[in-house]
Amino acid sequence: MADFQSLDYVHCKGCRKTPDAIPEYVEASRDCDCTPTQYVQQQEGTYNPKTGQFWCTECYIKAGMPLGQA
Numbered sequence: 131m132a133d134f135q136s137l138d139y140v141h142c143k144g145c146r147k148t149p150d151a152i153p154e155y156v157e158a159s160r161d162c163d164c165t166p167t168q169y170v171q172q173q174e175g176t177y178n179p180k181t182g183q184f185w186c187t188e189c190y191i192k193a194g195m196p197l198g199q200a
């Protein structure tokens with residue numbers, strides 16, 4: 131079971147930005163008719179539901195493209 135904090139505070143593990151502050155997710159969420167946060171939770175492969183963290187593309191590359199969840 132996810133704790134409430136992870137649902138409330140989805141953010142990039144690197145830059146700590148929330149999805150609605152990252153243009154790529156704002157744009158992608160327009161196509162899926164959901165919020166940027168929902169888009170990350172549903173589509174982002176690095177999203178970790180236990181911690182609420184993910185890698186945005188920029189940080190993912192900076193981190194050396196780690197496999198699996200953030």
Ligand SMILES: [Zn+2]
Pocket residue numbers: 142143144145146147185186187188189190
């Ligand atoms: Zn980032």
